[in-house]
Every structure is written in structure tokens, then in C-alpha cells.
Amino acid sequence: xxxxxxxxxxxxxxxxxxxxxxxxxxxxxxxxxxxxxxxxxxxxxxxxxxxxxxxxxxxxxxxxxxxxxxxxxxxxxxxxxxxxxxxxxxxxxxxxxxxxxxxxxxxxxxxxxxxxxxxxxxxxxxxxxxxxxxxxxxxxxxxxxxxxxxxxxxxxxxxxxxxxxxxxxxxxxxxxxxxxxxxxxxxxxxxxxxxxxxxxxxxxxxxxxxxxxxxxxxxxxxxxxxxxxxxxxxxxxxxxxxxxxxxxxxxxxxxxxxxxxxxxxxxxxxxxxxxxxxxxxxxxxxxxxxxxxxxxxxxxxxxxxxxxxxxxxxxxxxxxxxxxxx
Amino acid sequence: xxxxxxxxxxxxxxxxxxxxxxxxxxxxxxxxxxxxxxxxxxxxxxxxxxxxxxxxxxxxxxxxxxxxxxxxxxxxxxxxxxxxxxxxxxxxxxxxxxxxxxxxxxxxxxxxxxxxxxxxxxxxxxxxxxxxxxxxxxxxxxxxxxxxxxxxxxxxxxxxxxxxxxxxxxxxxxxxxxxxxxxxxxxxxxxxxxxxxxxxxxxxxxxxxxxxxxxxxxxxxxxxxxxxxxxxxxxxxxxxxxxxxxxxxxxxxxxxxxxxxxxxxxxxxxxxxxxxxxxxxxxxxxxxxxxxxxxxxxxxxxxxxxxxxxxxxxxxxxxxxxxxxxxxxxxxxxxxxxxx
Numbered sequence: 001x002x003x004x005x006x007x008x009x010x011x012x013x014x015x016x017x018x019x020x021x022x023x024x025x026x027x028x029x030x031x032x033x034x035x036x037x038x039x040x041x042x043x044x045x046x047x048x049x050x051x052x053x054x055x056x057x058x059x060x061x062x063x064x065x066x067x068x069x070x071x072x073x074x075x076x077x078x079x080x081x082x083x084x085x086x087x088x089x090x091x092x093x094x095x096x097x098x099x100x101x102x103x104x105x106x107x108x109x110x111x112x113x114x115x116x117x118x119x120x121x122x123x124x125x126x127x128x129x130x131x132x133x134x135x136x137x138x139x140x141x142x143x144x145x146x147x148x149x150x151x152x153x154x155x156x157x158x159x160x161x162x163x164x165x166x167x168x169x170x171x172x173x174x175x176x177x178x179x180x181x182x183x184x185x186x187x188x189x190x191x192x193x194x195x196x197x198x199x200x201x202x203x204x205x206x207x208x209x210x211x212x213x214x215x216x217x218x219x220x221x222x223x224x225x226x227x228x229x230x231x232x233x234x235x236x237x238x239x240x241x242x243x244x245x246x247x248x249x250x251x252x253x254x255x256x257x258x259x260x261x262x263x264x265x266x267x268x269x270x271x272x273x274x275x276x277x278x279x280x281x282x283x284x285x286x287x288x289x290x291x292x293x294x295x296x297x298x299x300x301x302x303x304x305x306x307x308x309x310x311x312x313x314x315x316x317x318x319x320x321x322x323x324x325x326x
Numbered sequence: 327x328x329x330x331x332x333x334x335x336x337x338x339x340x341x342x343x344x345x346x347x348x349x350x351x352x353x354x355x356x357x358x359x360x361x362x363x364x365x366x367x368x369x370x371x372x373x374x375x376x377x378x379x380x381x382x383x384x385x386x387x388x389x390x391x392x393x394x395x396x397x398x399x400x401x402x403x404x405x406x407x408x409x410x411x412x413x414x415x416x417x418x419x420x421x422x423x424x425x426x427x428x429x430x431x432x433x434x435x436x437x438x439x440x441x442x443x444x445x446x447x448x449x450x451x452x453x454x455x456x457x458x459x460x461x462x463x464x465x466x467x468x469x470x471x472x473x474x475x476x477x478x479x480x481x482x483x484x485x486x487x488x489x490x491x492x493x494x495x496x497x498x499x500x501x502x503x504x505x506x507x508x509x510x511x512x513x514x515x516x517x518x519x520x521x522x523x524x525x526x527x528x529x530x531x532x533x534x535x536x537x538x539x540x541x542x543x544x545x546x547x548x549x550x551x552x553x554x555x556x557x558x559x560x561x562x563x564x565x566x567x568x569x570x571x572x573x574x575x576x577x578x579x580x581x582x583x584x585x586x587x588x589x590x591x592x593x594x595x596x597x598x599x600x601x602x603x604x605x606x607x608x609x610x611x612x613x614x615x616x617x618x619x620x621x622x623x624x625x626x627x628x629x630x631x632x633x634x635x636x637x638x639x640x641x642x643x644x645x646x647x648x649x650x651x652x653x654x655x656x657x658x659x660x661x662x663x664x665x666x
Contacts, residue, residue: 023476025475051474051475057498057501057505059498061494062464062495062498064464065461065467066467067468068464068465069405069453069467069469069471070469070475071468072453072465072468073453073469073473074472075468075472075475075476092458092461093464096458097456102657102660103439103654104440105436106435108448109446110661111660141658142659164661165661166659166660
């Protein structure tokens, strides 16, 4: 085990995947010579050369669309969209082309491509550089969506995403790039769709993903001081999501809060709350709670952004409300 | 339709139409006639209720896909449009899977999941008709990238209509293709109509000027003359294949039918429609064949054979099973399914 930064884990996953398979290519805005806007792809151009590691023009529709065509013609492209907000320009490629090709062509082909993109606020980057839009993609049949919250999962899920025959939206978090965690040696792929118990607890379950895993763990620490033992389930993957793991956890704790940075309305938490309410209604001691950002564009001013985004205080408060139900 | 590119392909000429020998032209005629008759049959089937959904016919435009695909190798790839039947058949799609698909059968080339607007056959490098105007352009660019990265001696062709010229995807792909010197041939089928509006109300520039802006070689051709299209396609495809980067071929052609079957075309002046129908790629080719000693009787025999093949395909499609829902549901993801 070695302490590794989240960004370095992604870099290593890319390097290992490219070394393992000559069909893996990397392209996006500033990913080659500049080494990536967040330095995630640094060194890969030197290692793998300009055929396989390419800077693109600022043209997200062409980046994503070319990835689909390349995947249909024998490559395994990994492309980067600099901020998740810019995914709006990739929607035709992902929603109409990539997501549907395997299905609508009767299984003749698969579309093994990965779109890496960072979401999330906390950097005072303002309304067009801070959004968490993963629910959009989870809503589309044919796409997979993964959101690693740790370096080990960033490595493992990226290897799995690159190996996957389906298009995968790989959501990173700008605020996590500099964080460190243990990376097993040798690092291993992590199965898409398998949740992880980040902290065990008997009183309530928090189901979360991405940067909100760390916030939830801090909330659980605070709650433990009050005698509330909170289980934190890191989904890691939201399409597919590990329904069995959540049902199992909730079956023990009887209380569930779904926590994510994205706004709650029509979101991942709504989907999980509906599913768990339908399948585990009789076992729930309290209505399923959702914790998310305020329903507003992510504001710029630090004071406003802090108030908008969820954090450990709000998460802990939601769990306390769950505990108020006998 | 089984393409025979080795016999149909011509060496590059010095400029004007390459004089194809009669057997080559006859083969091009056969392919065009197959597309024309298949689409006429689809039109009947649509009117009879045997073809569900939307149907966008390319009648009048047959010389473009046939001419271009005659200059392609089997492993070359094409991305198509919503008006994609001609591209599919010209690239070599079998009539059986074609009709079964458009009639919504399990034996369709896409298992009945795509229909007319998504006919595709990866085994022949046909990356799909496309429901999104301009949607095929980035796919072709990506396919060309794959050819380049893998070191394959192949090109990708992006068929698109004049209606796609205002789409950002075209402009992004011209730029990307030029920057990366992709083996990509942009083939515009300019029929003058983007859905229900004429080109001049949709696009303020000219494709030739776009080519010049991106320093991409551009050539235009009479899209009614299949020999001219084949020769021009050859002139554009070979440099792309040699690694000289993207090329543009603009084919001026005619849309005889509405945007979709059933479109009354009230937006179109009858004289415009008459003029379009006065330009007939089959008639042009038949005239040349007659001059080379291949007369009406021979073409009639060819037509009978095409009609028989089409009827066999239609009969088989009618008899074929409808697709199974559970099979379709299990086919959303490659290698199994995620949660819904």
C-alpha cells in the first residue's frame, strides 16, 4: 500500500491501461502537451506518443462524437471533458449515439469508450464550472456512470471503465484531485456496480458517492460522539448502483439518508429513495432522507457557495432527524 | 446488394469523367436500380401499413452512394444520415436484413430495434444511418482516427446532407480532421432541401468556401451522373488513403420525394419538383448503356432480377417473427444489463 493522490491514481490507471492495450487512446483539451488542466494526464504524451495521446481543439461535440466513432472502429478511447459543465456539448454523442449503438444496431457492436470529467464545487468556480450533472447520464439507458471517491477507487474504476464494452461516464471531483489515500500495490480494478462499506454502523445508513463520502464520514465521526453509529455506504457507481448492498445496509439500520453534492430534485437520491421505499417500506423506521445542494445554480461568492453545498453539518443533522423516529 | 469494388473502381482520370466500360456501368446501374426499386417498394409497403414509423427516401439521389461506394474498399467505413438506405445498400447491405429491419422484424439487420433511420451493418463498415442531422460526421471522424491510429490503409466517409451544413458538428469535424490529417472524406449530398426549407434560407456560406477556409481539398460533381461521382470519389478518396488528410466532395443531386413519406411538400413549388424529377440518374446511365450496346431488353432482365430479389426479401420479412421484448431488454448493455 502506498499513499497516492487521487489525480496520480487516475494517471497511473491511464498509463497501465495504455500499456496493457494498444487500442487505448487518450484525447481531450490540453491533455497531451500541457498534461491536463488538473495535471491528471501529465507524462502520458512522453510515454505513449502523439498518435495515442492528443490535444484536441476546444470542441467537445467533436471530442465525444469522435470517441464514439473510434470505439465503433476498434479503439478504446478515453476522452476528457475539462469540466462537467461542458458535457452539455457532448449530449448528442453520448445520449443519441454512444448510449444507443449497441442496442439499436441489434448488438452488432459495442462502444467501449470512457468520458472522464470533473464535477463539483468548492473552488468558487461559479455557476458554469461547478455543477454535478451525473443524474442526467444515469437516466439514459445504455450509459454507465461511476463516481470514485478515493484514489483506490479512482484507479480501480477507471481500469474497469476502460475494459468495459459500454460507454462509461467517469466522474471525478476537482476537490479530490489533491487528496491522498491508500493505493494497493499492485493496484486492482474495481467492479462497476459494487458498493463499498466505508464505515460500518448499526443505527442509520448514509448512501453516498464521490466527494460526499468524505463529508459523510466526518459527519459519522461527529455523530459517533453522540452515540449514533452511522454506516456509510459508498456507491462508487450510480449506473448501475448496488441496490442489494443498500437494501442489506438499510435492512440492518432501518434508517437511510442519501447524500450527494448534486441538487436533490430529480436526482440520484430521489431514485434510491423511491426504490428503497418501495422494496423495504416495512423495514424503515423513518422516511428516507435526501441531502443535496440547494436548488440553485452553484453561486460564486465563497459565503454563498458554502451555504449552497451540503456538508458534514447538514448531513449529521439529517441523520439526527432520522434518529428522532423510534 | 453485393458490391464488387474491384470491377467497378476506375483508375483516376485526368479530370473529367472516366469512361467506364459497359460492364462497370451496368454494375453501377444495377446498384442504383436496386436502391430505387427497394425504396419504391418501401413506399408501397409504408402506404399499406407494413412499414411503421418514419420513412425518409433517397429516390433521385442514388448516384451518390453508388458512385462513392464503388470507390471504397470493403474495410473502409461510412457514416450515414436519416436518408441512409442508399448508403447501406451501396456499401453492401443484404436486402433480406434491410427489409426485415425496416419492417420491424427480429431477422432485421439491427434485430428490429433501429428501423429505417438506423440501418447499420458493422461487418461491411456501415456505421449506421442516423436520426440526428450531422450526427454521423463525428462518428466518421472517429472512425478515421481509428484507421489512422491502427495504421490501417482505410478511409472513412461521412455522408451528410446540405441540411447538416449549418450544424456545428460539421464545422468542428472539418477543423479536427484537418488538424489531425484524418483519412476522412466529407461527402455532401446537396439536394437543395433541409427538411422543409431550401438551402439558401439555411446556410449563409458555401461548402467550397468552408473547404478553402480549412485548407481541405474540395471538389464538386454532378450527383446525377454516377460515373462522374465514382471518378470524383476516387480522386478524393485516394489522397485521403495516402495520408494526405481530409477531402470534401459535394454532389449536387435531387430529392424527388418529401422529407419523409407522406410529406405533401406544400412548401415546394411544383416546377421545382418537376425539375428535380427531370434529372434521373438511372435514365442518364441507361442512355449511356444504350450507346454502348446495352439496350432496354437487357435492362428489363436486370430489373426483373432485382424485383425478384426484393420480393423474396419482402416475403421473408413478412414471414419473420417480431422481435422478442425480453431479448431487446437484455440488449441495452453489452455484456449484460445495469439497473433500470
